[in-house]
Amino acid sequence: MIMRTLIALVLFGSVSLCQTVPQSLKDPAAKDDRGEARQTKENPQSVQVRSLFNTVESAVIAGNVGSLSPLFAKQVSMTIRGSESGFFSSAQGLTILKNFFSARKPSQFSFSRLNDSVPHPYATGRLDFIMRGSKESVQVYVSLVRQDSRWIISQFNIY
16 A cells, blocks of 8 residues: 555656646747747857767768868877777878778768767767678767867767
8 A cells, every 4th residue: 555655656746747847948949938939048169069060970871971071180089990090180081981981881870979068079879881781880989179269070980
């Protein structure tokens, strides 16, 4: 009897707590009382960082890493599964990535973890690709640094 009462209290408490969460926290695109979109103040750094990570996602899933050329630092730290590891110039780093993707056709990729609130933002996610007719998966890690008032890729790892 006591156990049932406790379960009922927990469930009832959970339901009432869920109902008190403001709609704006549940849905960032929520509308105000007049039906207009609510304005959220976002950190400009976070917006820039997320935009850059979105660009990286698009380039990786398209297998078009050459488009990342202007986003690479002068020296990029890289660890590429089955290939190179170390510090490379931006041109060398892009060549290494192009070689990696020349033998692999990406089928799915997105960053599953993104940290945009630190001095060195990073994102990581799973990349699925087809190589020689079989599906494989790797983990992708990308970190950024601020250089000359813009964010650039300082590390690109594929494990």
